[in-house]
Amino acid sequence: MKIVILFLTFCRVSAVINQLNDAEYATMPPVFHLDRYKLCVDQTGGIYCMVEIHLVGDSDNDLLRMIHEYSERKETHFNHSRLHYGICFTKMCKDYIKTEEADSKDLLLVIEQCLNASFWDQYKLKTKIDEDTICHSKDQSYSTEPIDVVVAVLCLCILLLNAAGSIYDTIIVKRNHSGNKWLLCFSIKRNWSKLIETQEDRQNGIERLKGLNGMKYVQSQSSFRSILF
Structure with missing residues (x-):
């Protein structure tokens, strides 16, 4: 063997x-x-x-x-x-x-x-x-595949939503001072204002989150005591 x-x-x-x-x-x-x-x-x-x-x-x-x-x-x-x-x-x-x-x-x-x-x-x-x-x-032509059509449709839908949201925000909401929040998410005007807002503009939103600092303090103290004892 x-x-x-x-x-x-x-x-x-x-x-x-x-x-x-x-x-x-x-x-x-x-x-x-x-x-x-x-x-x-x-x-x-x-x-x-x-x-x-x-x-x-x-x-x-x-x-x-x-x-x-x-x-x-x-x-x-x-x-x-x-x-x-x-x-x-x-x-x-x-x-x-x-x-x-x-x-x-x-x-x-x-x-x-x-x-x-x-x-x-x-x-x-x-x-x-x-x-x-x-x-x-050099002169090759490429056939369109189903995934190309899907991506093109998605991009077109996003552009149409941007256009509809911007027009809705500019004309309808400006008159009535209220509107559909989902459609307003696509407003170019509203998104641009959020993008360029300063720290002072965000102060009101930050005030609402200050309670989290207290929770973090309590948690840190609990962790510190568990280490000591």
Whole structure:
């Protein structure tokens, strides 16, 4: 039994690469790569994409096996099988743009085909990309989401309440000297006067709270006596 445990432990340790020399490390694709964003989107029809790439390949691929074994030491090594790239689609995948237009393929599929060809030529590896890939262009239009509508409606309601409260405070309350306190809470005039009032203006309100000082004194004396006795 001990021999089996030692054998399994040895196999586990042997599947982890602790260190690579410079030449071996250079054979792996870089974990991070960013093309120049502004230069990309400023060109005609420029599209820039942020892509999460998973490296895949055949089971007998020596490079992929080395990548997995090197990445296994998570304490000190990056995961070199998961890459984070920012690519200029119109530059890197220019040979695939015509294909996309002709066949109306999904953009993500076209990016994956482009990266597959590039990584196969350089490393003999294939790729899979995450579905949450984000692409930008200079003239990109953004669709309106339900949360955008909710926020816009809330802001509009607040503005309408401010307008109604201010008009109500200025015209109706000024004549009748009384009004709905809930609507007056949204009066810009009334809120502004409270915002800029001085200490003297607040004196009447502070007088009502002076009883709290007596309560604080009694509580402090009780605490002091409990410490002494």
